[in-house]
Amino acid sequence: MIHRFFRFAVLFAGFLLTSFVAAxxxxxxxxxxxxxxxxxxxxxxxxxxxxxxxxxxxxxxxxxxxxxxxxxxxxxxxxxxxxxxxxxxxxxxxxxxxxxxxxxxxxxxxxxxxxxxxxxxxxxxxxxxxxxxxxxxxxxxxxxxxxxxxxxxxxxxxxxxxxxxxxxxxxxxxxxxxxPIVASVTERPQVSIVERAGTTALLTIRVPADLQIQDVFVEGPQTWFLGLPQKLQSSGGTNGSEWALALDGVPLGESPWGAAMRLTMVGPDQSFEQDFTLSKP
The missing domain is CATH 2.60.40 (Immunoglobulin-like)
Incomplete structure (x- = not known):
């Protein structure tokens, strides 16, 4: 009798626990x-x-x-x-x-x-x-x-x-x-700066073809107002893609060199991010 009561009590407790979780x-x-x-x-x-x-x-x-x-x-x-x-x-x-x-x-x-x-x-x-x-x-x-x-x-x-x-x-x-995930060392694009006489420097980004990137975005410090990178017409195919961004939007009198930047590369199946620093050419 005691055994049956104990077994019933265990089953009833299990029922209460199940009901509690369900509720x-x-x-x-x-x-x-x-x-x-x-x-x-x-x-x-x-x-x-x-x-x-x-x-x-x-x-x-x-x-x-x-x-x-x-x-x-x-x-x-x-x-x-x-x-x-x-x-x-x-x-x-x-x-x-x-x-x-x-x-x-x-x-x-x-x-x-x-x-x-x-x-x-x-x-x-x-x-x-x-x-x-x-x-x-x-x-x-x-x-x-x-x-x-x-x-x-x-x-x-x-x-x-x-x-x-x-x-x-x-x-x-x-x-x-x-x-986006962090790009591995082998997946990272080449980022370079080209100085241009009489105008702002040009940031160029060469993305490996393996990444199958459709678009690229660059972010700088919050006080900057950067535009969006433009894909160069000559890029694409097995050599990857190349993008360019004029470094306009840097506050007047502020040097861009040494600024912390973030590059976001958007693909159809996977997107990537990479942090980098603007180094003076």
């Missing part, structure tokens, strides 16, 4: 869609709070022909900014940016995304295994012909234990795969 608010890890001007957006999250780390994502769906921007938006546009000051139990965040697309119109060239984008955000927790409140204030530029600056707040409560939904995992894993 965990996994749907809460896909935040509700919030309407924005000509777009909608939400927060997602996956991970194990007991490990002290989470992967969140800001997912944005844009109306037809509308776009939002990369961290370096080009001639026009508003780069996204992420403010986590209202969140709790967060020690550090690192926003990542999927490989962008170049847009050309009558207003110039800009860099960003159309239709759909997810910004993955790595999060380190202050205290593993306690409830976390993800509260994100974001500023976006959402544009067609005219840019609309959008400020919106998103919230997502993370319990100490949860079961992430499969759709959240698929969305965030796909977004992470679209982020």
């Amino acid at each position: 965990l608010p996994s749907q809460a890890l896909e935040g509700a869609w919030q309407d924005l001007p000509n777009a909608r957006a939400r927060l997602l999250a996956i991970g194990d709070p007991m490990s002290g780390r989470l992967l969140a994502g800001l997912e944005i769906e844009l109306d037809k022909n509308w776009k939002t921007y990369w961290r370096s938006p080009g001639d026009s546009g508003i780069p996204p900014t992420f403010d986590w000051s209202g969140a709790s139990n967060i020690a550090q965040t690192r926003a990542q940016f999927p490989a962008p697309v170049r847009f050309t119109d009558e207003y110039g060239e800009s860099v960003g995304y159309k239709k759909h984008v997810v910004f993955p955000i790595e999060i380190d927790l202050q205290r593993p295994g306690v409830p976390t409140n993800l509260e994100l204030n974001v500023i976006l530029g959402i544009c067609r012909e005219v840019c609309i600056p959008v400020s919106e707040r998103f919230s997502l409560k993370i319990p100490p234990v949860f079961v992430a939904t499969n759709s959240a995992k698929e969305i965030l894993n796909s977004a992470t795969a679209s982020v």
Whole structure:
């Protein structure tokens, strides 16, 4: 009798545990869609709070022909900014940016995304295994012909234990795969500077053919206003591609030499990043 009771108690406890796990608010890890001007957006999250780390994502769906921007938006546009000051139990965040697309119109060239984008955000927790409140204030530029600056707040409560939904995992894993990776030593392009009499220096970038690169972007210090590299007509084929960028946009009186730069190379299947320093020729 006692044995049967013990066996029933174990089975009942297992039933309660299973029911508890099933009842965990996994749907809460896909935040509700919030309407924005000509777009909608939400927060997602996956991970194990007991490990002290989470992967969140800001997912944005844009109306037809509308776009939002990369961290370096080009001639026009508003780069996204992420403010986590209202969140709790967060020690550090690192926003990542999927490989962008170049847009050309009558207003110039800009860099960003159309239709759909997810910004993955790595999060380190202050205290593993306690409830976390993800509260994100974001500023976006959402544009067609005219840019609309959008400020919106998103919230997502993370319990100490949860079961992430499969759709959240698929969305965030796909977004992470679209982020450029660091180019290996053998994959790195050749970057050189050519001084030109009476005008600004010219930055040239020679990308190996093996990388199958479709576009190239260069970023400098935040106070610089660089244009976008242009592909040289003579480049391509088995010799790779060659790009050129005039170093306009450097603040007056400031030397470009020694500046920390970042090169992003976008390909159809994989994109790459490389940090480099501008060395005086």
